[in-house]
Amino acid sequence: MSPVRTLVTGAVVLAALLLQVVVAPHVAWHGVVPDLVLLVVVAVALARGPQPAMVLGFCAGLLVDLAPPAEHVAGRWAFALVVVGYLAGRLRPDVAPTALSTVATVAGCSFVGASLVALSGLLLGDPAGVGTGELMLAVLASVVWDVALTPLVLPPLLALLRRLEPGPA
Amino acid sequence: MTDLLPRSGGPDPASAPGPVRRPFRDLSAEGRGRAGGRWRRGRVPGSLLSRVERRERRWSAGPAPAAPASRSLLAALLLAAATVTTLDLSTDHGPVEAARGVVADVVGPLESGTAALVRPFTAIGDFFTSRSALRAQVAELQAENDALTDQLATADVDTRRLATYDALAAEADDLDRAVVAARVVGWGAAQTFTDTVTIDAGTEDGVSADDTVIAGDGLVGRVLTADSSTSTVVLITDADSTVGARVGSSGTLGFLTGRGEVSDGATLDLELVDSTEVPDRGETVLTWGSQDGAPYLSGIRIGRVTKVYSSLRDSSVRVEVEPSVDMTSLDVVGVIVPKGTDSARGLITGSSGSSDTSGSDG
Incomplete structure (x- = not known):
């Protein structure tokens, strides 16, 4: 990865995190906000394959885990986003880039990511005493959010990533 | 982009190994001009195809060939994440806290x-929502006002309550704290x-x-x-939060725990220390306080x-408490700090210049 690409990708992740933490809560549904960082990881996976996406997923997830006001056990989002990067990257070569397939990929990845975060919380007993019903609701709500935002977020992101791509060797 | 031009000796797309193995990629690959593109972009015959192509391009991820997914990298990264989790769980002031x-x-x-x-921009939304919210609040306050007027006329328990309030107010004054906005x-x-x-606001402030917020x-x-x-x-309202509480007129003690919900109408559960004292609906709940005010x-x-x-049957009482602060629309808050704290910004202090007795350091 060239330094410019790394820098731009890092900036995009940071911007996504800031939007997610500062702006999104103003439009949140019962406190559930869209996982913009997850969308960035999916976009990178679609553009560059699983390898860079997994690395990015780890770094971005760690950032989400550590940036204020995160207070949960660190590593949960990192774990989930690595899996998301892997999955989205694996799905990539098999689908034609149509709107429907991209949205389906996002929906699947968002479901897996949100579920992993929720399940790891349940396993670690992170916030104790959260019901499974609430968990399911939060997971579903975040999937709906991510799918709804896909048409707005993914095309510009993919265009940006395409631009950063070096010419075919 | 020279490879977009038609190549005279280029391989027939239909016989190229890539597109045959993955027929779905055929169109998009041509649209991007790879794998022996047949048409030059912008000269695609037929408006339908160009529209399809444009739509494809909108969602296409670029020509980078996907590197094969590496299982070992996946395993390494997952292990790394698990290590971070373990570190965070096992150490209290370890490297994870430092990284945080x-x-x-x-x-x-x-x-x-x-x-x-x-x-x-966010304030615009507040303006519209708060208009209707304020209307509802006016109605609610009017109802409450009526109820209170009634209560005032009939109440004779209020002397005790007043005494409690007085004591509390004095106590608050004695604490002699300042507030960081x-x-x-x-x-x-x-x-x-x-x-x-x-x-x-942070340690600089x-x-x-x-500190209490x-x-x-x-x-x-x-x-x-x-x-x-x-x-x-x-x-x-956090699920892990517990606050010692004292209920209104009776002064019953209890512990308030959150439920992890932030939405409108989030409630707290009050567990009473003495379950024989049952509080009334509408009674005010105040903090009990901890040692040194922290x-x-x-x-x-x-x-x-x-x-x-x-x-x-089992003589247990479950009490729900509605917080007086709407946690969904928090904006300006105050952090209570000991008076005379070094702060980069101005401290809000009470008007009373009472002598400092126990400026307990929090």
Whole structure:
């Protein structure tokens, strides 16, 4: 990865995190906000394959885990986003880039990511005493959010990533 | 992009190994001019195809060939994530906490800046929502006013309540604290079920861990960690938050725990120490207070009792308390700090210049 690409990708992740933490809560549904960082990881996976996406997923997830006001056990989002990067990257070569397939990929990845975060919380007993019903609701709500935002977020992101791509060797 | 031009000796797309193996990629690959593109972009015959191509391009991910997914990298990264989790779980002030501090020092100011940037826009939404909310509030207040007028006419228990309030007020005055005003700039996602917010005041402003955080209406929570310019606050609605509480006129003691919900109408559960004392609906709940005023000072309004369930069979009482602060629309909050704290910004202090007796350091 060239330094410019790394820098731009890092900036995009940071911007996504800031939007997610500062702006999104103003439009949140019962406190559930869209996982913009997850969308960035999916976009990178679609553009560059699983390898860079997994690395990015780890770094971005760690950032989400550590940036204020995160207070949960660190590593949960990192774990989930690595899996998301892997999955989205694996799905990539098999689908034609149509709107429907991209949205389906996002929906699947968002479901897996949100579920992993929720399940790891349940396993670690992170916030104790959260019901499974609430968990399911939060997971579903975040999937709906991510799918709804896909048409707005993914095309510009993919265009940006395409631009950063070096010419075919 | 020279490879977009038609190549005379190029391989027939239909016989190229790639497109045959993955027929779905055929169209998009041609649209991008790879794998022996047949048409030059912009000269695609037929408007339908060009539209399809444009749509494809909109969602296409670019020509980078996907590197084969590496299982070992996946395993390594997952193990790394698990290691971070284990480290965080097993050590209290370990490397993860240090990393948290570093990230907070970098990202915190960015969050404050972003919040300041978007505030004019988010305020527009508040303007419209608050209009209807205010109308509802006026109606509610009118009803409450009527009820209170009634109560005033009939009440004879209020002398005791008044005495309690007086004592509490005196106590609050005695504490002799100052308030650091701060703005809420970041909210934790509900996906992780922790109700935490970032405020734009940190150790530079005199905030330290376990300080009490209030809003105009009452208790908000306590400072969990204070970094140089921002702090993380646990709201009382957090599932892990427990606040010692004292209920209105009777002075019954209990513990308030959150449920991890932030939505409108979030409630707290009150567990009474003495379950024979059953509070009434509508009674005010105040903080009990902890030693040295940390994490919670005593006598701060938390909310009021909305529901009381009592079971005669096992003589247990379940009480629900509605916080007086609307946690969904937090903006300006105050952090209570000892008077005379070094702060980069102005401290709000009470008007009374009473002599300092126990300026307990929080």
